[in-house]
Amino acid sequence: MSKHQRIYAVVRQIPAGYVATYGDVAALAHLPGHARLVGYALHALPEFSDVPWQRVINAQGKLSLGRAFPGGELHQRHLLEAEGIVFGANGKISLKHFRWQPPSHEPAHEDVLKAQ
DNA sequence: CGCATGACCTACG
DNA sequence: TCGTAGGCCATGC
Numbered sequence: 001m002s003k004h005q006r007i008y009a010v011v012r013q014i015p016a017g018y019v020a021t022y023g024d025v026a027a028l029a030h031l032p033g034h035a036r037l038v039g040y041a042l043h044a045l046p047e048f049s050d051v052p053w054q055r056v057i058n059a060q061g062k063l064s065l066g067r068a069f070p071g072g073e074l075h076q077r078h079l080l081e082a083e084g085i086v087f088g089a090n091g092k093i094s095l096k097h098f099r100w101q102p103p104s105h106e107p108a109h110e111d112v113l114k115a116q
Numbered sequence: 117c118g119c120a121t122g123a124c125c126t127a128c129g
Numbered sequence: 130t131c132g133t134a135g136g137c138c139a140t141g142c
Contacts, residue, residue, distance in 0.1 A: 003139090022124050026137095036137055039123040044140090056123080064123045072123085121140090129133085 003031060007041040014055045017084040018100035019093060021059045028102060043068055054079040055100075061092040 006029040013028075014020050020028075022035040031037060042053045054076045058064045065072035077087065085098055 023126090026124090033125080034137060035124040036122075037124090037139070040139055041123095043123055045123095053123085058123080059125060066123085068123050076123095119142090121142105122138105125136085127134090129131100 003029070003034075003037060004041045004044065006030065007038050008045075008051050011042075011051050011053065011056060013102070014052060014100050016052070016055075017098070019055045019057050019080070019085065019095075019098050020100045021095070022056060022064075023059055024100070025056055039064065055083075057093060059095075061088075061095045 007025060010025050010028045011020075022038040025038045026032065026034045029038075038056065042051075042056060045051055045053055063073045063076050065076055080093070081087070085093055087093055
């Protein structure tokens with residue numbers, strides 16, 4: 001199983017109406033400190049897939065599509081707002097209220113595999 | 117194989 | 130709040 005597949009498996013666990021940071025996803029995919037790989041994995045994702053990439057944002061509560069896809073942030077914002085996420089006046093999401101907190105402290109690797 | 121780049125993070129001024 | 134520095138590693142030239 002590739003690291004990308006593990007990352008996608010974790011992102012698929014994020015329920016609508018919640019978000020997670022790149023660092024969170026990396027940790028849950030058992031890749032601590034490899035937040036950058038998460039960004040790269042999502043970048044390599046096809047436009048249409050079953051992975052809710054829009055629910056992954058950076059640790060500052062902002063969208064990070066700026067450098068990769070000009071104008072893509074607006075698209076992502078619309079997707080998130082359609083799921084109930086509310087943006088602040090500064091364009092940031094309140095991680096206090098919308099950050100996804102996984103059921104168990106650290107889901108077993110087997111659970112992630114079973115969810116496939 | 118080396119080097120630069122990037123949907124990042126944290127710590128520190 | 131902003132900028133800088135170090136760390137991370139897959140990908141492309």
